[in-house]
Amino acid sequence: MPKATQAEVDKYKSKLPELLPPDQTEDAKAKRKKLFTDWDPNGNKKLSLAEVDLGLRQMQLHKVFRKPVIIRAFNAAKGVSNRKGSSDDYIDRSEFRLLCSYLLRYFELYNMFDEIDDSDDDRINYDEFERSLPLLKKWGIDIKNPRKVFDEIDANGGGYILFDEFSEWALKKKLTMDK
Template sequence: MPPKRSKEEIKKLFKSFDNGNGHLSLAEIDRAVTHYYPELGSNKKAIMRAYKAADNGGNGFIELKEFAKLIEVLGYYDDLSKKFAQFDKDGDHRITFNEFKKGFSLLSQDHLDDNYLKQEFNNIDTNGGGFILFDEFCMYMANRQHDADD
């Protein structure tokens, strides 16, 4: 996980990521993360999710004011990606109900019945596709964290 950095370090790191135009594209971020954080560089799902989370302006670029968040959430999404992979036993980048049921013990010590787990699965599967995708999993985990913090 990238360490906490001072404002000055963030500015310096931003300049090292930037191609000189004052904002970062996904390609610049991907290239720089691979270079500066090789342990995260192969995790494209985490990079994409961090990029989306940090783009507060919604313009498709990461500005300096958004960059600290990008660096902060890279490690978080890398951790979630690893947890997702523990559920996704067949490696097809989606979680079936059976995989969810088997993997739920990673999230909870409680033994929960199938009806509750099916309802939880359906709540996470926001697009109704019958699978939990990485973005859906991230939203679920963020909501769990938010609820735990309250």
């Protein structure tokens, strides 16, 4: 599936916290409860990765939520609950708020990653990384030794930074577009 255009991303960016409410207000809880029920077609009170993906498709969010975002958010949220009957393979209702939070956070990280990835090949080479230094500074990190940092982020040593590697690093560094 083709990536969302910047206009499509911008259209949804401000609406996402309302559509996937991570807050702990009564209104947000009620919206999440309905959303969870809508995404749980078989009523088993747990969501698989496929059900989360389908739920986002039904909300017309599949173009802005790329697969890597959904997978990272799902894996970060699943199994967090220590409730009896919870599973490391599914999201239960007690983990759903976290899933919404993670979807929003990984959405932001993917957009940062995508902004650096000039070639749109879903990986960042060293030249792209080096050109992104002013952007990274704007987002909250001033890099003095780009080669060293690039090699640290490129955990598998493949010569490219993949989204998983970038997001793990960005979370540790607390990068945000809103600095």
